[in-house]
Amino acid sequence: MKINIDILSGRLNNKITADTEAGDFLINGKKKQIDVNDFTNRLLGIILSWKEKMIGPELLDGESYCVTITDGEETASFYGKNSFPDNYDEFVLLIREVMNK
Amino acid sequence: MISVKVQGIDIFNPLDGKLKKITDSFIEYYGEEYREKISEKLMDARVLFLCKYNGEDMSTRIENYLVACKSKWEDDIFGTFPYYTDKRKTHLTIDKVLELNKKIKSKKLTSLDYYLIESVYETLGFNNLIKPPKSMDEYGIREWFKLSKNKNVIIEALNRIEYMWNSGYKQQEAELLEDIKNIPQDVLKIEQKLRKIARVCKNKQKDLAFDHIKKNASRKISDSEAMVVKNTLYSLLSKGKEEFLNERTISAVNDQYITLFNVLGYDFGSDIKEYKECEELLDIVFNKDLIDEFNKIKNSLTKARIEADGYYIGAERVLDTINIDGDTQPYKDVLYNYLYNSGLVIALATDYIDKLCYKHHKLVFCEDALACDDETLFHELNHAIESGLLSKNNGEYYFKCGFIKSRVPLGNDEESRNEILKYQMLNEIVNDYFSLEVAKVARKNNVKICLNDYSAPSLYSKAFPLFKKFIENNKNIIVNCRLLDEPHAMAKLMGQEEFDKLADIANQYLSFVNSNILYEAEAEIKNKTGIKKAVFNSYEEYINKNIEWSDKTKMVLSYYKKMDEISKNFETRKLGIVKSNGKYTIQ
Numbered sequence: 001m002k003i004n005i006d007i008l009s010g011r012l013n014n015k016i017t018a019d020t021e022a023g024d025f026l027i028n029g030k031k032k033q034i035d036v037n038d039f040t041n042r043l044l045g046i047i048l049s050w051k052e053k054m055i056g057p058e059l060l061d062g063e064s065y066c067v068t069i070t071d072g073e074e075t076a077s078f079y080g081k082n083s084f085p086d087n088y089d090e091f092v093l094l095i096r097e098v099m100n101k
Numbered sequence: 102m103i104s105v106k107v108q109g110i111d112i113f114n115p116l117d118g119k120l121k122k123i124t125d126s127f128i129e130y131y132g133e134e135y136r137e138k139i140s141e142k143l144m145d146a147r148v149l150f151l152c153k154y155n156g157e158d159m160s161t162r163i164e165n166y167l168v169a170c171k172s173k174w175e176d177d178i179f180g181t182f183p184y185y186t187d188k189r190k191t192h193l194t195i196d197k198v199l200e201l202n203k204k205i206k207s208k209k210l211t212s213l214d215y216y217l218i219e220s221v222y223e224t225l226g227f228n229n230l231i232k233p234p235k236s237m238d239e240y241g242i243r244e245w246f247k248l249s250k251n252k253n254v255i256i257e258a259l260n261r262i263e264y265m266w267n268s269g270y271k272q273q274e275a276e277l278l279e280d281i282k283n284i285p286q287d288v289l290k291i292e293q294k295l296r297k298i299a300r301v302c303k304n305k306q307k308d309l310a311f312d313h314i315k316k317n318a319s320r321k322i323s324d325s326e327a328m329v330v331k332n333t334l335y336s337l338l339s340k341g342k343e344e345f346l347n348e349r350t351i352s353a354v355n356d357q358y359i360t361l362f363n364v365l366g367y368d369f370g371s372d373i374k375e376y377k378e379c380e381e382l383l384d385i386v387f388n389k390d391l392i393d394e395f396n397k398i399k400n401s402l403t404k405a406r407i408e409a410d411g412y413y414i415g416a417e418r419v420l421d422t423i424n425i426d427g428d429t430q431p432y433k434d435v436l437y438n439y440l441y442n443s444g445l446v447i448a449l450a451t452d453y454i455d456k457l458c459y460k461h462h463k464l465v466f467c468e469d470a471l472a473c474d475d476e477t478l479f480h481e482l483n484h485a486i487e488s489g490l491l492s493k494n495n496g497e498y499y500f501k502c503g504f505i506k507s508r509v510p511l512g513n514d515e516e517s518r519n520e521i522l523k524y525q526m527l528n529e530i531v532n533d534y535f536s537l538e539v540a541k542v543a544r545k546n547n548v549k550i551c552l553n554d555y556s557a558p559s560l561y562s563k564a565f566p567l568f569k570k571f572i573e574n575n576k577n578i579i580v581n582c583r584l585l586d587e588p589h590a591m592a593k594l595m596g597q598e599e600f601d602k603l604a605d606i607a608n609q610y611l612s613f614v615n616s617n618i619l620y621e622a623e624a625e626i627k628n629k630t631g632i633k634k635a636v637f638n639s640y641e642e643y644i645n646k647n648i649e650w651s652d653k654t655k656m657v658l659s660y661y662k663k664m665d666e667i668s669k670n671f672e673t674r675k676l677g678i679v680k681s682n683g684k685y686t687i688q
C-alpha cells in the first residue's frame with residue numbers, strides 16, 4: 001500500500017509518503033524511522049469516515065489536505081479545503097506525532 | 102478579553118503599542134510614497150490573536166517556551182567558549198553547570214559528578230589541560246580536582262558562567278516562572294471545561310453507535326471486533342449514506358465495512374456492491390433515529406465548545422461588533438473551524454466590509470504570540486496592505502488582494518475560485534517574498550512582536566530561488582501594481598499571456614514540492630556536486646555545469662530558463678513603461 005499525504009496549512013506545506021511493502025516513510029523528502037504498518041492502520045481508521053471532497057470558503061492561507069491511498073489497482077483519495085471531517089483532529093494528532101519523532 | 106502576559110507581552114494583544122514601528126518597517130521597505138496607504142491598511146486590519154486549545158495547558162506552553170529560551174541562553178553563554186558546538190550542547194545544561202559550581206564551592210563532589218566534569222572539560226574546550234582519568238571513584242574525582250592544576254581554570258570558567266547567568270538570564274527565568282503563576286483563573290477554567298467536553302462527546306457518539314450495533318447484531322461480538330465495528334459505524338454515520346454509496350475506495354476499507362455488516366447478520370461475501378444494494382441493511386446502518394441522535398450529539402459538542410471557550414466567545418464578540426456588512430455566521434464558522442479543525446494553520450485571513458462606512462478591512466485569525474512567529478504575522482499584514490475594495494455591483498462587493506480579484510465575502514463564487522486557482526501561488530510567492538523582506542527590516546530595527554522565534558520555511562519560499570531575480574529586478578513595478586487598487590495592473594504591463602505564463606510557472610514549480618520532485622532534485626544536486634547546504638540559493642549555477650542530470654532534475658532546472666525568457670520579454674516591454682501620477686502605465 002502506498003500513501004501520499006499533502007497538507008498545506010497557511011504558508012507551510014507538509015508532505016508525507018509511506019510505502020508499506022518497502023517500509024519507507026518520508027516526511028518532506030527525508031526518511032524517518034516510523035512503524036509504517038501501525039501508521040497505515042491508524043490512518044485507515046481515521047479516513048474511514050471521510051468524504052472524498054470537502055470544500056469550504058476561499059480564505060487566504062487556510063488549510064487544504066490531500067490524502068491518497070493506493071493498493072495495487074485500487075485508490076482512495078480525499079481532498080478538503082477549509083472544510084474538515086469530524087475527526088480531523090485525530091488526523092492532525094497523528095501527523096504531529098510522526099513529525100515530532 | 103483574556104490577557105496572559107509572558108515576558109511583559111500580552112500574548113493575545115502583542116501588537117499593542119507596536120503598530121507604528123511595524124508600519125515604519127513596511128514603509129522603509131516599500132518606500133515613502135506608500136506611507137498613507139500602508140498606515141491606513143494596517144490601522145484598519147483586525148488581527149485576532151487566539152489560543153487553539155489542543156489539550157496542552159497554558160502553563161505547559163509557557164514552560165515549553167522557557168525551555169526553548171533556556172536553550173538559546175545556553176548558546177549565548179557557552180558560545181563564548183571556543184570549543185562549544187551543537188554536538189557538545191547535548192551534554193551540558195546551565196542547570197548542571199550551576200549545580201556543579203555549587204558543589205565545588207561547598208566541596209561536596211561525588212563520583213556521579215565525574216561525567217559532568219568531563220562534559221564541562223570537553224564542551225568548554227580545556228584541551229590544553231589534563232583530562233580527568235576515566236572511571237574515577239568518589240575519592241578519586243575529589244583528589245583529581247584538588248590536586249589538579251586544572252582546578253583554577255575550571256573554577257574560573259564556572260564562575261564566569263555563573264556571573265553571566267546571574268547578570269540577566271536568571272532574572273528572565275524568574276519572571277517566566279512568575280508568569281506561569283499569574284495565568285488568570287479564566288484561562289484555567291476554559292482549559293478545564295474544554296478538556297472534559299471533547300472527551301465526553303467523542304465517546305458518546307461511539308457508544309451510541311455501539312449500542313445500535315449490539316441491538317441489531319445477529320451474534321456475539323468479540324472484543325477484537327468491537328473496536329472495529331464501533332469505529333466503522335461511527336465513520337459511516339459521519340460520512341453519510343450518499344457518500345458511502347458513491348465512494349471509490351480500497352479493499353482494506355471495504356473489509357472494515359463488511360466486518361460490521363457481517364456482525365449485523367448480512368454476509369454476501371467480499372463484494373461490497375452486494376451490500377450497497379441491500380436496502381434492508383442500509384436501513385439498519387443509516388437508521389433515521391440513530392442519525393438524528395448522532396447529529397444531536399455533534400451539535401451539542403459544537404454548542405458546548407462555543408459556550409465554554411472563552412477565546413471563541415471573545416472573538417465572536419468582536420465579530421458581532423465590527424459592523425460586518427452581511428451575515429456574520431460564515432465568519433463565525435471560519436472562526437470555529439480555525440480553532441477546532443485547521444490543525445496546523447498558524448494564521449489565516451479574509452475580508453469584510455464595514456456596513457457603516459463601506460470600508461474594506463482585512464480580518465486575520467492568528468495564534469497567540471506564544472505560537473505565532475513574526476514572519477507569519479508579517480505575511481498576513483502584507484496581505485492586508487495589498488488588499489482593498491474595488492467596487493460594488495448589484496449588491497455584491499469585489500475586492501482585490503495582490504494580483505487577485507474576487508468577491509466578498511469569502512470568495513465563494515466560481516469566478517473568484519477560478520481566479521484564485523490560477524493566480525494564488527504566484528500571489529503567495531510574491532507576498533511571502535515581500536513580507537519576509539519586511540520582517541528582516543523589522544528585525545534590524547529591533548521590532549519584535551511574537552515570542553516564537555522559529556519560523557519554518559514556507560512552501561512559497563521554495564520558489565524564491567526561481568523568482569528572486571525577477572522580483573528584485575522589477576520590485577518597484579511589482580510593488581506599485583500590488584499596492585494600488587488594480588489587481589490586473591501587472592498583467593496589463595507584462596501582457597496577459599506573459600503574466601499567465603508566470604502564474605503557470607509558479608503553479609508547476611510548487612507542484613514539484615508536492616510530488617517530491619524538488620526534494621529528489623535537491624538530493625541529486627547535493628550528491629553530484631558535493632555541496633551540502635544552500636542548494637536552493639544557487640540552483641541556477643548548476644544548469645550549465647557539465648554534469649549529467651536525471652530527467653526530473655533537468656525538468657526542475659529547465660524552469661530557470663523559462664523564467665529567463667519571461668524576464669527578457671519584460672525587459673523589452675519595460676522600455677515602453679512610464680510612471681505618471683504614482684502609477685506605471687504602458688505606452
Ligand SMILES: [Zn+2]
Pocket residue numbers: 060061480484529532
Ligand atoms: Zn498568504
